[in-house]
Structure formats: C-alpha cells, structure tokens
Amino acid sequence: MPEAPDDARPAAVLVLFGEGEEGPDLLLTERAHSMRSHAGQIAFPGGATDPEDDGPIGTALREAQEEVGLEPSCVDVFATLPRLWLPPNNFAVTPVLGWWGRPSTVHAVDPVEVATVFRSPVSELTDPANRFTVVHPSGWRGPGFTVHGGLTLWGFTAGIVARLFSAVGWERPWDRGRVVPYPQSARDPLVEEIETDAARSPRHERRG
Numbered sequence: 763m764p765e766a767p768d769d770a771r772p773a774a775v776l777v778l779f780g781e782g783e784e785g786p787d788l789l790l791t792e793r794a795h796s797m798r799s800h801a802g803q804i805a806f807p808g809g810a811t812d813p814e815d816d817g818p819i820g821t822a823l824r825e826a827q828e829e830v831g832l833e834p835s836c837v838d839v840f841a842t843l844p845r846l847w848l849p850p851n852n853f854a855v856t857p858v859l860g861w862w863g864r865p866s867t868v869h870a871v872d873p874v875e876v877a878t879v880f881r882s883p884v885s886e887l888t889d890p891a892n893r894f895t896v897v898h899p900s901g902w903r904g905p906g907f908t909v910h911g912g913l914t915l916w917g918f919t920a921g922i923v924a925r926l927f928s929a930v931g932w933e934r935p936w937d938r939g940r941v942v943p944y945p946q947s948a949r950d951p952l953v954e955e956i957e958t959d960a961a962r963s964p965r966h967e968r969r970g
Contacts, residue, residue, distance in 0.1 A: 764849070770852050772818065772821070773856070775922075776837075777843075777926070778832075781862075782881045784885060787882055788881065788884065789826075789862070789879070791806070806857075806919055807832070808825050808956065810956050818842055819858050823837060828871060831869055832868055836862060836865065836866045837860040840860065848918070851956075857922050857926075884927075887923060891908075892907050893936035893937070894941065896914075896943075897941050897943060903941075904920060906920055
C-alpha cells in the first residue's frame, strides 16, 4: 500500500490474541445491527486517535476499553505494524499487536455501535473451509473469512488477518477460486467504524 501522507488522520486498531477454550484466538467485534450501514459486520476494536493518546498503542487500548470494556493492564503489547493508508478517508491506521495474557471480561459497552464481542479461534480463521475471495462490482478483490457461526469477515480487517497469518506461516492452502460477492455495503466496516468514532466523540469535536 502507498505510504500515508503527512496530513493523514491517525487511527489504530487492536489485534489482540489470547488463549481461549479452543486454543489461540483473536478478539473481534460485530457491529450493531441498528447501524445505518455495515450492520452485523466484523471489525477489530479501534478508532481515531485522540490528542491525549500516547501514540497508536494508547489509541488502540483506549478504544478497546470504550467499545468492549477491555482492561488495558491485561494486555501485553508486543509490536505495532506499519501504518496502512486508506486514501478515500485519509486515515493512517496502525495495527497494534497484543497478547491477552490475563483475560478480562469483555462485552458490548455501547450497543449503538457494537452488537457482540467474540473470540475467533485461530484454527477457525485458518480452516480452508472458511476462506474465500470477496469480489466487489468495481473489480476490487480481497480476502474473506467465515467466523462465529456464519458471519463474514472481509475488507480492511480481513486483509490484516490474511497478510499477518501468511507472514508468520499460519496460512493453510485454500481454494482461491472460491469467490463470493461483497457483503451488503460497498464501504469497509472498519473504515466506517473509525469515521463513526471520530464523528461521535466529543473529544474529536474539540480538535477543531
């Protein structure tokens, strides 16, 4: 992806791994079904950066606490990935990698934004039966996953998962010829989550 320009708006997401009942897993959120768009779609906890945040790590942990009640002290951050630029919205998103060494109780803090919070096993995400390619009418193609009993993970979030798993050697051979249409809205669920966060938060309103 092209490098983010200097005027890109900073944001961050938390890519949080833990050890669940079914082995290593990844924390994900399902967007509220009452949302105007992307109802019921999947994304990482995350959002736009506040002036008071201590860099992208501070943003990712704060957003996760606000969205799902995650206790930041229970997370061991071990890396950040390079910023990923989203040109149409001019966001520069930093994925923050964390290990949930001391899991805390999580839930949908704001039902207006988040319907459910769940932990998707890595074994589910790497299962070839749950992999496919999402195709948009514009011609855009990207990775897709079936998670949590039939929900579709796609877009920016799925791209991070797919590239990360490939880089660390977790990807298993899957049918790249399996193609499905993009789900419902043409806009990426994580992008809209960040935009919604920036628009609704009084903190961001003070920035102007």
